[in-house]
Amino acid sequence: MSAxxxxxxxxxxxDRKQNPQVGSYTNRLFDEGIHKIAQKVGExxxxxxVAALGQTRDLQIGELSDLFYHTxxxxxxxxxxxxxxxxxxxxRHQK
Numbered sequence: 001m002s003a004x005x006x007x008x009x010x011x012x013x014x015d016r017k018q019n020p021q022v023g024s025y026t027n028r029l030f031d032e033g034i035h036k037i038a039q040k041v042g043e044x045x046x047x048x049x050v051a052a053l054g055q056t057r058d059l060q061i062g063e064l065s066d067l068f069y070h071t072x073x074x075x076x077x078x079x080x081x082x083x084x085x086x087x088x089x090x091x092r093h094q095k
Contacts, residue, residue, distance in 0.1 A: 006082060009069065013076045029073050037077050040070045 016026040029037050044067040051063040075081065 006068065006072070010072055010076070010082050013072050017076055026073060029070075030077065034074075034077055037070070037074045041067070041074050044070050 013026055016024055017030055020027045020030075029040065044063065047063045048060075048067050051060040055063075072082075075085070
């Protein structure tokens, strides 16, 4: 997954937050709130672990994609951007 795709997905998620669309799964998550979003991140993390330990590469990629998506939704809910995370990673690797 390219950084460009993550940035595009972040923009889509932020747009859904600012401009809700009927039937949008992303908006349903925002409507259900931080607890549901955090729960989904946890569920997806467990599914990534299970996939890593014995499923096919395609399933592993699918589960990792779900985790990235739900993490971006959580970040949007918390007001944290990819740039914020990137800055922290840069800071950590400058030591």
